[in-house]
Amino acid sequence: MEHVLEADGLGKRYAGRWALRDCTLRLPAGRVAALVGPNGAGKSTLLHLAVGLLRPDAGQVRVFGEHPYENTTTLAEIGFVAQDTPVYRDFTADELVRMGGKVNRRWDATLARTRLAQLGIPPRKPVGKLSGGQRAQVALALALAKRPRLLLLDEPVASLDPLARREFLAALMGNVAESGTTVLLSSHILADLERSCDYLLVLQGGRVRLSGDVDDIVAGHRQLVGPRHLTADGTVIRERHTDRQSTVLVRTDVPIFDPAWTVHELTLEELILGYLGEAEGATNHAEWGVPA
């Protein structure tokens, strides 16, 4: 299988703290992948490394087999929309499309204009005066006009209302379905991802916790509810106990027949929260000067 994005032992350090560490992953071509994790998990760092804005401090990252840092060959193949969908706010949408033509060798201005026309975006109004949803659409149109083979989106829908979010994702999915572009999309709005993504990467504390095909992941996990002190088959991801009963999230390839357990299927959202909720938050009572 061809991999668009490969990372091996990838790490990035800021002021002595690892924002991303020992990150090893493979993103197969043609997938729409969700990059999920709590704030500070290293999602943006991973995307910035992939698009070549950052240089790794450890390990390596390859996009289409090449190192992306300051590499205009790979850059030409990547469409990137950074967090908060930044664009020059005093430019009009039409001027932004024109700008793209000046700073890219391959640039499909007609594609961008057609998309923006379909969405009813005013061409001659400064984009700073558009709504957040419209601005995000402009940023996406600019990224797509590069006709990229890989599209990296850093929380593109975080600041949008639910309707704009749905429209944005619909527009995105419509395009990538036609062009076969691989997409890596970070978000913490889990419900949206379930609808649009077929591949999952979960980051936590700078490391990859889980990665794979969404269907396989959902099929491979079960939530079991049963009497306390019962041992479950498979890899236990998370357990919670009350006085009488245990709730266990397990990863297993075989069906569970033990009648003592009540077996529940999980939604992707529940599953991701199961993984992310596992880590104990670090306490700092001393810094606050309160007793633990």
Place this chain on the structure above:
Amino acid sequence: MIWLTWRQHRRQALFTVLGLAALAVFVVPTGLSMRHDQRTLDPGRFADTYGSLALLSILLLVVPLLIGLFWGAPLIAREIEHGTHRMIWTQGITRRHWALAKVGLLGGAVVVFALVYGLGLAWWYQPLGQIDVRQTRFAEIFFDMQGVAPVGYTIFAVALGVVAGTMVPKVLPAMALTLTGFVGVRAAVALFARPHYMTPVAADQLVRGATGKPTGELDGAWVLAKEVRRADGTFVTNGTFRCPATGACAGDTEMGPGAYNHQLIQPGDRFWAFQWIELGIFVALAALLVWLAVRRVRRLA
């Protein structure tokens, strides 16, 4: 990149041209009338009429700094403050290309502006420089506002602003950093380096029988030191002292016979040499800062 740079900075270019035009509205008429009156009025009247203009021109010292604050500091700081650097640096061109194109184009525009400004003021100041020995074009402050030196200051100020923008990713702190750095470096160079660009010339004149002005003062020189010394060279006081050739004189007992006025000057014909040296220093500093800025840009994300 040319279109993009123009589109992003056309407003500030317009304001700068308007500012230059406003300055010209003041400088051109006063310059012409000074030239006219210099020929028709006697020197005393001329000094009374126009002497204050020289002081007004001190205000113009801030022009290179203003250019640095409003052209240099926001160049990168504003991109980072708004996050747009992640948009423009992930298009199809390298950051190095982007930074050099921007700095080059804006730098070129700024040089043209500063040349018009510096040479224009040199023309304007020429009659004023002959009023008073403390206000020759070579004297501190007046040297700094005319000729090619302001071109160096302006380029330096812009480069400093650009680097400041890569150090602190917000426009306002970057401007504050530019201001501090500019004033510090300018003052340091003017006070400690400039007097030593060339070995000063000593002009001595005996206290007894001194008449007229000491040599050097007349031709637009820069007077670095004026002091009175005894015959053996020991220091008596600052300033100039003159006594008639014979008879009693106020300072006789203290100075003794053979006392002389000692002056250190940079002769007036060194003006342009000093201007070019000053330009060279600030252009070299600016080049270093641009190199630093490009280096920093390639490490930001």
